[in-house]
Amino acid sequence: MTEDIDFEIDAEDLPQRAGERTLGSPSVIVDDLHITYRVFGGRRGGTTQTKTSLLNRAINLGRPDSGPITEVPAVRGVSFVAHHGETIGIVGTNGSGKSTLLRAVAGLLPPTKGRVFVSAEPALLGVNAALLPRLSGERNIMVGGLALGLNAKEVRERTQDVASFAELGDFLYLPMNAYSSGMASRLRFAISTITTPKILMIDEALATGDASFRKKSTARIEQIRDQAGTVFFVSHSLGSVRAMCTRVLWIDKGVLVADGDVDEVCDAYHEFVQGRKDASSGAKLR
Numbered sequence: 001m002t003e004d005i006d007f008e009i010d011a012e013d014l015p016q017r018a019g020e021r022t023l024g025s026p027s028v029i030v031d032d033l034h035i036t037y038r039v040f041g042g043r044r045g046g047t048t049q050t051k052t053s054l055l056n057r058a059i060n061l062g063r064p065d066s067g068p069i070t071e072v073p074a075v076r077g078v079s080f081v082a083h084h085g086e087t088i089g090i091v092g093t094n095g096s097g098k099s100t101l102l103r104a105v106a107g108l109l110p111p112t113k114g115r116v117f118v119s120a121e122p123a124l125l126g127v128n129a130a131l132l133p134r135l136s137g138e139r140n141i142m143v144g145g146l147a148l149g150l151n152a153k154e155v156r157e158r159t160q161d162v163a164s165f166a167e168l169g170d171f172l173y174l175p176m177n178a179y180s181s182g183m184a185s186r187l188r189f190a191i192s193t194i195t196t197p198k199i200l201m202i203d204e205a206l207a208t209g210d211a212s213f214r215k216k217s218t219a220r221i222e223q224i225r226d227q228a229g230t231v232f233f234v235s236h237s238l239g240s241v242r243a244m245c246t247r248v249l250w251i252d253k254g255v256l257v258a259d260g261d262v263d264e265v266c267d268a269y270h271e272f273v274q275g276r277k278d279a280s281s282g283a284k285l286r
């Protein structure tokens with residue numbers, strides 16, 4: 001197991017754990033959730049393919065989306081209840097299903113099986129939010145703001161704040177494909193924090209930008225977290241998870257192997273990635 005654990009972020013720069021906040025009512029209920037991706041390609045004759053008729057194969061010959069379909073079970077039977085007032089870290093090795101789980105809770109992926117109940121519209125805050133490279137920063141702020149539920153007037157009122165938070169200067173009016181990658185990710189972050197959601201989902205957002213922007217963005221996360229009801233935080237940085245979270249879910253190969261106390265789960269996961277323990281060692285923490 002060669003998972004990298006990033007301890008690079010200075011603990012002093014991190015938002016602190018939400019402390020002894022009393023838990024409120026349930027905000028997210030995930031009940032036996034399964035997410036299976038279906039992708040074109042893969043081994044012909046494999047066990048996960050659907051049958052394509054000879055005629056279809058002949059018609060589709062040469063098309064990139066023709067051929068067998070492979071099913072990738074990314075989340076397998078995950079169940080948990082999150083409450084208002086919790087900051088929940090999600091840890092797991094590469095490809096274990098963390099982002100898929102987050103996207104499913106955010107309503108961006110339909111469950112293959114099982115159900116997700118949310119008490120409010122969750123907002124996914126991540127550096128990977130899709131923006132349109134040919135549009136200016138200003139137009140992207142409008143598109144992003146509308147997508148997050150603001151109306152056009154509200155977005156216009158906040159545009160200068162978003163632009164100055166992202167340190168765009170006059171680049172605000174240039175197409176995003178003229179931005180440096182750091183500038184683009186700062187803008188993504190700034191857009192995704194334009195509102196304060198009741199359920200906030202953060203996917204590796206702390207990795208955004210250089211050290212000074214990271215400090216600023218973590219302060220912004222702390223501010224949002226204090227106002228948001230429930231925060232989910234996917235990260236490979238156990239330092240960040242320990243500093244910020246009040247509970248941790250550990251996902252391995254799509255299965256929830258541990259759900260509980262931050263230090264216990266982080267310690268077990270750390271030992272696991274160091275190759276000292278098997279993933280099943282986390283089961284007792286549930």
Ligand SMILES: Nc1ncnc2c1ncn2[C@@H]1O[C@H](COP(=O)(O)OP(=O)(O)OP(=O)(O)O)[C@@H](O)[C@H]1O
Pocket residue numbers: 037038039072073074092093094095096097098099100101
């Ligand atoms: N769009 C997709 N189509 C098909 N398979 C996918 C897709 N996205 C993810 N997967 C697969 O689903 C599994 C879970 O991926 P996911 O991105 O959720 O894991 P992760 O824990 O977030 O990984 P990482 O830490 O590398 O970001 C992996 O096997 C991955 O290859």
